[in-house]
Amino acid sequence: MVLNDRGRVLHKGHYKLKAWQVAMEVVETVYRETSALPEKERYGLQAQMRRAAVSVPSNIAEGAARGSKADFRRFLLIARGSLAELETQALVCPNLGYPPISGELQDQIDQLFKLLGGLVTKLEQTSPLH
Secondary structure, three states: OEEOOOOOEEOOHHHHOHHHHHHHHHHHHHHHHHOOOOHHHOOOHHHHHHHHHHHHHHHHHHHHHHOOHHHHHHHHHHHHHHHHHHHHHHHHHHHOOOOOOOHHHHHHHHHHHHHHHHHHHHHHHOOOOO
16 A cells, blocks of 8 residues: 555555656656756746656656556556656757756656656557457
8 A cells, every 4th residue: 555645645656656656757857857947948948948857757648547558558658758858958958058867867868768668568468469
């Protein structure tokens, strides 16, 4: 049994997924690191990077809650697309003269790509998707 900080039982399957946990860490890192972007990027690059980051664990959770392997796989692929979007936006930062992403964030992104890929592969190798 898993409890939240208020002692309530967490019964959501995605809470136990390492990919979802790492994705939540990516969100925290992105919010922390994008705070250093200039004020003029508040509604531009900063907002876009934050939306892409939040999209990753959100899609993992939505897919897990759908109840079918096919839906879960589809949402994992969407999460992976959002992660690729985030990584691309992070790589844009130094091209615009902003600080590059940290090694911590790049390591988290790399780890999450592997975890998502592993989940997709596992779903494809088990019983038929439906």
